[in-house]
Amino acid sequence: MITKSRTVPIELLHLRSIRARQKVSEKIENQVHTLEKGFSEETWFDQRLESLSLDCLILNDLLLETNNTHYQIDSLLISRRKIHLFEVKNYEGDYVVNEDRWQSLSSGIEMKNPLLQLTRSESLFRQLLQQLGSDFTVESHLVFINPEFYLYQVPPNLPIIFPFQLTRFMNNLSSQSSSLVEKHHTLAKKLLSLHIKKSPFSLLPQYSFGEMEKGILCIVCWNEFLKYGNQHKLTCPNCGSWEAKESAVTRSIEEFEHLFPELKITVSTIFEWCKVIKSKKTIRKILSKNYNLIQSGRSSYYERSK
Numbered sequence: 001m002i003t004k005s006r007t008v009p010i011e012l013l014h015l016r017s018i019r020a021r022q023k024v025s026e027k028i029e030n031q032v033h034t035l036e037k038g039f040s041e042e043t044w045f046d047q048r049l050e051s052l053s054l055d056c057l058i059l060n061d062l063l064l065e066t067n068n069t070h071y072q073i074d075s076l077l078i079s080r081r082k083i084h085l086f087e088v089k090n091y092e093g094d095y096v097v098n099e100d101r102w103q104s105l106s107s108g109i110e111m112k113n114p115l116l117q118l119t120r121s122e123s124l125f126r127q128l129l130q131q132l133g134s135d136f137t138v139e140s141h142l143v144f145i146n147p148e149f150y151l152y153q154v155p156p157n158l159p160i161i162f163p164f165q166l167t168r169f170m171n172n173l174s175s176q177s178s179s180l181v182e183k184h185h186t187l188a189k190k191l192l193s194l195h196i197k198k199s200p201f202s203l204l205p206q207y208s209f210g211e212m213e214k215g216i217l218c219i220v221c222w223n224e225f226l227k228y229g230n231q232h233k234l235t236c237p238n239c240g241s242w243e244a245k246e247s248a249v250t251r252s253i254e255e256f257e258h259l260f261p262e263l264k265i266t267v268s269t270i271f272e273w274c275k276v277i278k279s280k281k282t283i284r285k286i287l288s289k290n291y292n293l294i295q296s297g298r299s300s301y302y303e304r305s306k
């Protein structure tokens with residue numbers, strides 16, 4: 001049972017719109033690429049976990065803080081006896097392990113040892129459980145999902161799951177008898193309440209309303225602004241996808257809210273932001289559906305309905 005699904009990271013949402021609306025550095029382009037890749041890999045692993053026939057709770061993409069230290073858990077699975085913690089990697093190529101050092105076999109270049117990151121997260125998570133008065137056993141796994149990855153000289157005691165072992169691992173988990181009771185659900189709820197939504201790690205480039213190109217971005221390719229296809233639908237000149245006008249405007253307002261939490265939502269601002277929509281009346285109609293109008297002297301603005 002999925003208790004917390006993975007959603008597109010806020011950092012990626014922000015970067016998608018910023019890079020489509022203004023020029024960004026190559027570093028940012030790479031950052032977007034890495035985030036997109038990471039997100040699709042993790043989603044792939046989520047689907048594998050979802051297919052388990054085990055009474056369990058799954059919390060994906062948790063950002064927690066213990067003793068003033070932030071750490072991320074790719075996937076967490078609460079079963080009757082144990083909590084499984086997963087760190088998912090999509091490394092490619094041949095590597096060799098020499099004690100704590102992981103090196104590329106061809107170039108000899110050392111990479112960051114992902115086990116150190118996993119050990120750190122596990123230790124912080126155990127401390128958190130202690131603070132919550134919970135006595136669950138924690139087991140961590142480093143999961144490699146790319147079949148084009150190989151690691152030489154791996155001691156067998158390392159908590160690693162290679163691509164060819166994943167099916168067996170999942171079958172093993174599925175075959176365990178597990179029925180959850182109240183304490184499992186209570187813990188899952190507690191962890192969810194501790195999840196930090198805004199990542200302290202994200203670094204965004206500078207942007208401003210004035211400098212950004214206006215229009216409604218395509219939700220499929222994030223590369224082009226939508227144009228009118230017919231009276232009720234918009235279409236993307238780049239990838240050819242279609243979207244209902246109202247859904248596209250609603251989405252664009254949400255994007256505006258994320259990017260500019262300090263700016264007021266007014267009909268004029270959203271009209272300018274969406275650009276493609278021909279009448280302010282349409283904008284007003286869509287705003288009134290999901291937002292409350294706040295009258296404030298001569299100027300009025302909208303606030304999201306609670």
Ligand SMILES: [Zn+2]
Nearest residue numbers: 218221236239
């Ligand atoms: Zn498109």
